[in-house]
Amino acid sequence: VRNVSVSSVGEFGLIERISNIVGPTSAVIGIGDDAAVIDRPGDFYLLAAVDMLVEGVHFRLATVEADELGRRAIEVNVSDIASMGGIPEYALVSLAMAPALRVSFVDDLYQGMVAAGRSHGAQIVGGNIASTEGPLIVDVTLFGSVAKGDLVTRVGAQIGDVLAVTGTLGDGAAARLLTDRGGSPPDPDLQSWIRRTRVPRARIVEGQALARAHLAHAMIDISDGLSGDVRHLCRASGVGAVLDERSLPISRGTAWASRELKLDPTEVALSGGEDYQLLVAMAEQDLSAAESLGVSLTVIGRVVPAARDIRALSENGSMRKLTGTGWEHF
């Protein structure tokens, strides 16, 4: 295997390989969850997450607004802290940029990061800048904390749990595909939907509420697409899942965009990626407690005994294997 390319091993194959090389550590949670969890004296764990946005992969310089890119760079990391039930606190920002980049772009990028950070209570306290003739890279490391009794991870989903999600699914992908194609919808509601979805908003309040009330058995943020992230959560918990495709929450915007793009909105919701909603495994009887905390959830499936495949009940009532593994980088 050593002589093949990383693309033939795939992102998650590579992560497994890296995890084996690194071996066991003294971290509470090391490689393999949304954020690393480090034990510290006192009542709180330290959380640390890193997420990189790469020009040409995650955004295009021609279409991105620097301020939006900055907000997004923070939000995707806050989302990783949210799924552990944590509180974001401090960020380090590492940039690689071309010498010819405008100062105004860097200004606006930081304005966006500062604004998004502030809205979540996080501050930028350091970083690094490097030059490159290659793509612009925005790499944010976010630190936070979580009360030791409140930590939620990917591990812990129990057979019989419901699987529920915040918000709607597929918006990130639908809006991106539409933007890449160019053109704007005539409906002002849809125009504002596109603007909103260009910058995801991490579900930090929901994540904390579910964690503090001890309602979530396991949690993950949906960054790779629902089908991939259901798989990640199930593998970590040693369980299986059956989804009900008829119950996937799909926004009016995603439905419209799917029609425009001639895509199946269910497929967009299942494998779109970049939604940054939370996927939660929890007891069915706790749904009303979540509701009363102000956390709106949609039940999309159920945890079943471990199986090789994630299954989904289709629109027509037939059961199929979910083959999508979600967004992979290679």
Added chain:
Amino acid sequence: VRNVSVSSVGEFGLIERISNIVGPTSAVIGIGDDAAVIDRPGDFYLLAAVDMLVEGVHFRLATVEADELGRRAIEVNVSDIASMGGIPEYALVSLAMAPALRVSFVDDLYQGMVAAGRSHGAQIVGGNIASTEGPLIVDVTLFGSVAKGDLVTRVGAQIGDVLAVTGTLGDGAAARLLTDRGGSPPDPDLQSWIRRTRVPRARIVEGQALARAHLAHAMIDISDGLSGDVRHLCRASGVGAVLDERSLPISRGTAWASRELKLDPTEVALSGGEDYQLLVAMAEQDLSAAESLGVSLTVIGRVVPAARDIRALSENGSMRKLTGTGWEHF
């Protein structure tokens, strides 16, 4: 200024701009030192540093060994923790790489990072991988801790202090320039010097010893070149400096390489960069205490009242202004 390129503002101009946009934070030390310092309950501060290695800027794929690149990616960050008197603990590794990169390269890169981390007591606990068709990027965030009473920063150099450095200066630059030119020295001692200097070794033991014994008034790691880093330390401390060029510690290897490359070894030592030695401001009478702790230092100058320029006493006995600002990325 907003409409010009980042290269015309320069790395340190850009950092100042970013620092203004970010504004004051609740961190003990935010942007502008080797590592961020965060207050935590208990006796220790949290330290966090990030350093990015970019293909084509910091290394070339054609000449780099993956294992060496990995060790270097860790060492340059450990050096940032060393200069604060800290203990490295946990690393997050963020990679951007081409789909065609060999798996063996990634394996060896991580083997190198794990080995270097282990030698300093630090573990890899997370990270991120992204694809890019651009240059390979290795971005490491390292966090650690320091006893609250032992923290050393760039601030605190006092007029009358001596300026002293660990090790020798210019080796990183001399070896890199020699490697880029190609060819190998006949002398086996010089060959082993090149191998050693390809991967810097962070002065973590020395940094901790000086900090714990409260011998260092101010400290910085020499990553941008001595003349630049003296300037950074002096500006932060609100003082000036006079260096004595005749006392700069220069290795036999750097002397030889400078001759081969037709460079002045003093210039290489002053502005080479990538040495990852420590520069310390301390009381002259504490030098023997440092020596008895096993910390070998060479006095290279003295702290004087604040002045616009850093001055240096040349080989011929005349005083000159040091114009070099050290390594800048733009």
